[in-house]
Amino acid sequence: MRVEVRFSGFGGQGIVTAGIILGRAASIYQGLHAVQTQSYGPEARGGASRSEVVISDSEILYPKVTKPDVFVVMSGEAMQKYIRDVGRGCTVIYDSSLIKTPPERGRAYPVPATMLAKRELGRTIVANIIMLGALSAITGIVDGEALERAVLDTVPKGTEELNLRALRLGLQSTWQEAKV
Amino acid sequence: MRVEVRFSGFGGQGIVTAGIILGRAASIYQGLHAVQTQSYGPEARGGASRSEVVISDSEILYPKVTKPDVFVVMSGEAMQKYIRDVGRGCTVIYDSSLIKTPPERGRAYPVPATMLAKRELGRTIVANIIMLGALSAITGIVDGEALERAVLDTVPKGTEELNLRALRLGLQSTWQEAKV
Numbered sequence: 001m002r003v004e005v006r007f008s009g010f011g012g013q014g015i016v017t018a019g020i021i022l023g024r025a026a027s028i029y030q031g032l033h034a035v036q037t038q039s040y041g042p043e044a045r046g047g048a049s050r051s052e053v054v055i056s057d058s059e060i061l062y063p064k065v066t067k068p069d070v071f072v073v074m075s076g077e078a079m080q081k082y083i084r085d086v087g088r089g090c091t092v093i094y095d096s097s098l099i100k101t102p103p104e105r106g107r108a109y110p111v112p113a114t115m116l117a118k119r120e121l122g123r124t125i126v127a128n129i130i131m132l133g134a135l136s137a138i139t140g141i142v143d144g145e146a147l148e149r150a151v152l153d154t155v156p157k158g159t160e161e162l163n164l165r166a167l168r169l170g171l172q173s174t175w176q177e178a179k180v
Numbered sequence: 181m182r183v184e185v186r187f188s189g190f191g192g193q194g195i196v197t198a199g200i201i202l203g204r205a206a207s208i209y210q211g212l213h214a215v216q217t218q219s220y221g222p223e224a225r226g227g228a229s230r231s232e233v234v235i236s237d238s239e240i241l242y243p244k245v246t247k248p249d250v251f252v253v254m255s256g257e258a259m260q261k262y263i264r265d266v267g268r269g270c271t272v273i274y275d276s277s278l279i280k281t282p283p284e285r286g287r288a289y290p291v292p293a294t295m296l297a298k299r300e301l302g303r304t305i306v307a308n309i310i311m312l313g314a315l316s317a318i319t320g321i322v323d324g325e326a327l328e329r330a331v332l333d334t335v336p337k338g339t340e341e342l343n344l345r346a347l348r349l350g351l352q353s354t355w356q357e358a359k360v
Binding site: 011016020023024026028033034035036037038039041042059060063064069152156158 | 208213217218219220303337
């Protein structure tokens with residue numbers, strides 16, 4: 001078993017944090033192997049952000065993501081940049097409050113995370129955590145309890161309750177594949 | 181040019197954050213390529229924490245650290261675990277308030293980061309940032325200004341001033357190689 005997950009969006013959306021939480025949930029709380037990577041090139045200055053996690057039941061010798069199985073995307077720019085790596089079987093979970101057109105490749109799930117974060121919690125900053133909950137609900141790669149524990153390990157002190165509420169928003173909703 | 185940096189310590193010391201800040205400083209603020217990695221195996225449950233950064237002036241095809249050029253270590257357990265990867269030319273920067281014996285391999289620089297963080301700033305949580313400042317002062321891989329900007333990008337809101345003070349503590353001191 002090897003699952004490749006890519007998160008992408010713009011700086012300030014917590015793309016790196018989402019990757020770290022998923023890596024921790026899979027490894028520390030579900031006993032799997034995980035490698036979590038950020039790659040920065042000269043283009044990093046542009047404000048795009050990318051974070052990758054490879055999860056496996058055995059040791060991971062090649063930590064790079066080449067053909068993601070799951071692509072979580074939170075900006076139109078990131079969608080444009082990485083859609084070429086999306087194959088037919090890839091699950092694309094996209095923030096539909098920021099990206100209006102479903103991607104033409106992969107199995108696309110719209111999740112209006114930024115809108116939900118704002119409307120339900122008053123803080124757009126936790127949209128990334130809603131996306132993590134949705135990832136669990138849609139793909140089943142990690143379970144909600146493992147994510148919850150990894151969220152508590154990772155987020156700044158004093159923001160635990162806000163982040164757990166965001167996670168549950170993502171976990172509880174019944175996400176549907178977009179009809180393209 | 182390729183520089184491999186490994187950070188290690190125990191959970192809660194901000195080992196992952198240190199790696200992220202170094203990766204951002206090198207890439208976004210110094211125009212280099214950087215890949216920042218966390219690998220978790222079943223042993224991750226034990227509370228040990230490891231984070232790696234590869235920095236290069238060209239694209240990084242192999243992101244794993246095999247022979248670190250710089251090893252920043254903040255617990256005796258981590259020292260024991262990774263000292264076998266340290267070669268003669270490796271710079272070992274160790275928290276001498278937590279690790280009493282200098283390592284017998286590499287060029288060892290004691291930095292009493294946890295003690296300094298507590299005494300000067302009243303918060304041991306920023307010992308990792310002092311270590312980053314010391315890394316810059318000792319190795320010159322990244323400059324202080326790039327680190328400062330990356331710290332501001334990364335740390336939680338409201339903790340910026342505390343973290344900058346920690347960084348400057350690490351940058352300003354004149355660290356000396358330990359005599360083994």
